[in-house]
Amino acid sequence: MKAEIMGIGTELLMGELTDTNSSWIASKLPALGIQLQWVSIVGDDLPMLTEAFKKGMERSDIIFTTGGLGPTQDDLTREAIAAAFDESPTIQQEVVDDLEKYFAARGTSMPSHNLKQALLIPSAKFVPNANGTAPGWWAERDGKIIICMPGPPAENRAMWEEVVEPQLTELVEDEVTITRNIKTMGMSEGAVDEVISEFFGVENPYLGIYSKADGIHLRVIARAKDSASAQALIVPVEQAIHERLGEYVWGYDDETPEKAVGMTLLEKGLSLAVMETCTGGALTNNITDVPDSLTYFKGGAVVYDGAGLKANGVPAEVVDQHGVVSQQTANAMAETVRRNLNADLAVAITGVPGPGEFDGKPLGLAYISVTNGTQTREMEMRIPPRRVTIKRRVPNQALIELRRLVDEIT
Numbered sequence: 001m002k003a004e005i006m007g008i009g010t011e012l013l014m015g016e017l018t019d020t021n022s023s024w025i026a027s028k029l030p031a032l033g034i035q036l037q038w039v040s041i042v043g044d045d046l047p048m049l050t051e052a053f054k055k056g057m058e059r060s061d062i063i064f065t066t067g068g069l070g071p072t073q074d075d076l077t078r079e080a081i082a083a084a085f086d087e088s089p090t091i092q093q094e095v096v097d098d099l100e101k102y103f104a105a106r107g108t109s110m111p112s113h114n115l116k117q118a119l120l121i122p123s124a125k126f127v128p129n130a131n132g133t134a135p136g137w138w139a140e141r142d143g144k145i146i147i148c149m150p151g152p153p154a155e156n157r158a159m160w161e162e163v164v165e166p167q168l169t170e171l172v173e174d175e176v177t178i179t180r181n182i183k184t185m186g187m188s189e190g191a192v193d194e195v196i197s198e199f200f201g202v203e204n205p206y207l208g209i210y211s212k213a214d215g216i217h218l219r220v221i222a223r224a225k226d227s228a229s230a231q232a233l234i235v236p237v238e239q240a241i242h243e244r245l246g247e248y249v250w251g252y253d254d255e256t257p258e259k260a261v262g263m264t265l266l267e268k269g270l271s272l273a274v275m276e277t278c279t280g281g282a283l284t285n286n287i288t289d290v291p292d293s294l295t296y297f298k299g300g301a302v303v304y305d306g307a308g309l310k311a312n313g314v315p316a317e318v319v320d321q322h323g324v325v326s327q328q329t330a331n332a333m334a335e336t337v338r339r340n341l342n343a344d345l346a347v348a349i350t351g352v353p354g355p356g357e358f359d360g361k362p363l364g365l366a367y368i369s370v371t372n373g374t375q376t377r378e379m380e381m382r383i384p385p386r387r388v389t390i391k392r393r394v395p396n397q398a399l400i401e402l403r404r405l406v407d408e409i410t
Helices: 021-028 046-059 077-085 093-104 112-118 153-171 189-195 227-248 257-268 282-288 306-311 316-322 327-340 387-409
Strands: 002-008 035-042 062-066 124-127 136-141 144-149 176-184 206-212 215-224 249-252 272-276 297-302 345-351 365-371 376-382
Touching: 002 021, 002 046, 021 035, 021 062, 021 153, 035 046, 046 062, 046 077, 046 144, 077 136, 077 144, 093 112, 124 144, 124 153, 136 153, 144 153, 176 227, 189 206, 189 215, 189 227, 215 227, 227 249, 249 257, 249 387, 257 282, 257 387, 272 282, 272 327, 282 297, 282 387, 306 316, 316 327, 327 345, 327 365, 327 376, 345 387, 365 387, 376 387
Parallel strands: 002 035, 002 062, 062 144, 272 297, 272 345
Antiparallel strands: 124 136, 136 144, 176 215, 176 249, 206 215, 345 365, 365 376
């Protein structure tokens, strides 16, 4: 099945908002056996939107839209589909009742403009939205489908996972698609490409390579008449990746560094503390994004200079002799915070986030230390000199090194 995605809203064209929904939806389609062919952004203009839907139905089997389902005059997705289908929308009282209850629960009455969110054409059905006032639409005409979802990412993704994806799974019956995402860290994209080059360019199973903040991802996509046959296509490719890149593989599928290490810490009953300079709390934020982190994370410190390190117990002689940005200081930071918080393990990061050099050290230089008190993993990193890149990559690498140390000692 061929598909396209339309991000709807003049605010997207003006650069006031970034369309993150389209890329997220696109990442979900291969596993469903749906081939994405077009992605576009269309402004809040009724004739333009109507024409976009007409053209979309000529070239695609499914159109996914995000945005334009609100109550204001510039929310025109419903009106444009009605015009493209040449059907008249009518108010559905059950949705009006639901909207009134939604607002009443929040201590207010429903604005009259929200009535437009209860409009429906004969060729469409509502898609429930448990997280907002805008129900989606699932419209069908002449074998073509238009699925409309709200613009706010939290509403969009919940609607996809709870309603849209399960229905699409039932719809696509001609083949089964299975994906396997293998995540590596420590080799460049070009080096990984060279090591497993013979697997690229094959249609089925397809192997894609992607550079991410947490390393190089390899996604294997296989299509077959049933799950067992699709899995059989993936196995030899995955085995080859492990044989050649095994020491660099740190996770799979939806795992993140913080989830992967969190699961390991929970399984082993180990606790963790951190101290970081150049990442400004990004490491702590990643760790605490995992709901179970309260079980194993004892806390830490975010500092930015030598005085802050010394105030947190890092030996002055180490900082003065080697500087804030050094492997020796990173090691001392890790051991200090581990002892201070009586943790089993500790991670420390120090480096130069910019805008320029620091104490004669170049922008993008970073040091990681992971310790359990008797064993220590050290790493020097040279990151592209962009603050946002440093704050993303260094914490991810630190968590991956943490997991590797735990695997070594247990």
